[in-house]
Amino acid sequence: MLHPTPTLKETPSQTGGPYVHIGMTPNFCGITGVIDADLGSTMINGDVEGERIVICARILDGAGVPLHDGVVEIWQADAKGSYVAPMRPGSNSMPAFTGWGRQPANAEGIVTFETIKPGRVEGPDGKLMAPHVSLWIVARGINIGLQTRLYFADEAEANKEDYVLNKIMDPRRRETLIARREGGPEPRYLLDIHLQGDKETVFFDI
């Protein structure tokens, strides 16, 4: 199969820097009145099919210090396994479920998303992938956004046959992507993301 050669080079990435919050969550860092609400701050805007869940990802650097100055974006399918329609920033015409969220890390390095459990999406091999959420992490000291995924501990069967998890040869490293479940009326899924060290998270070149 022949593939054409690209004619332009992708613009090189640069770090989001220490003040990435100004650009991505201006209201969160006190720049109010420019836009109504920070983009991506709510993912659910009305009646949505699916199980409501909370995702908490804590990001730690190689010294175990929380990444308090980072921003994380997530992108996920709806409960039926479909990716959603376009969004309208600042308008009333947001889809009931956006599929996309953006949150600043707090002082503990934790980002929290109120969302729904995603359905299964077809993988490149034609089989359904396990339910998952795609993550993109930017911060000071990160030269190019880090891409990873979050899977769910209570989907052990689906995880076992997942297209992406099975690309990770070392089964111990697969575990770095699997969020543990904490029960309650609204289940919470907790994941520690380690940028370095024994438990370094698997990051992807997508």
Add this chain to the structure above:
Amino acid sequence: MSGIILPGADGVLYQRDRAWHPPADTPGYKSTTFRAPRHSLLALGPTKSELTGPTFGHEKLGPLDNDLIRNFSQDGTEAIGQRIIVYGQVLDENARPVPGTLVEFWQANAGGRYRHKKEGYRAALDPNFGGFGRAIADENGFYHFRTVKPGAYPWPNGGNDWRPAHIHFSVFGQAFAQRLITQMYFEGDPMIWQCPIVGTIPDRAAIDQLIARLDRHNTTPMDALAYRFDIVLRGFRSTMFENKLEGN
């Protein structure tokens, strides 16, 4: 003629040229020391989850969203500094425009001071400058905004490091795998070549891609100088749709 890429098309993206981007661990930029993953990245051909992504509509973008001179004004006074227009075209690697994509930007004020509680530089805040704006590219991929030229500023890295004047950019494209954050510099600035963050990029030609050109033709007389900054996102190798259009 197929002029646009399709959101969520079942195409395959060109692989990212990681040698063109900065590596994760760059000792000259000290913050990377504990934040750069040590394992190599796991190559993953994009799946539907990465070939789709959020897209945003024009309708209700505020009229001042792309005017940093006025969008944080507290009393109708405009921001202080050299007035500039920054504009450019968002393209993909096939040199096709990426229409309708959201572009966000943030920057220090004319004195080099960010409006942020952790900022330690003594330059004065401008009460009428917030430093944030956004725009959506038009049907040909063009975005534009008005602002003041940011100042250079010192930062704690080496003993006496200074950032060249720059504007931070965030661009979406139409697939989550196209997501990009970068920084724009100004043509002719001698500070560019001493900056450890610029220096994380190994190839001088790649750095050159981040330098906006002074564009006298689009300057507004007696008002604002213009700088042009084109942005290239990853492109799709091919799509079914294009093949059909070309009769394959």
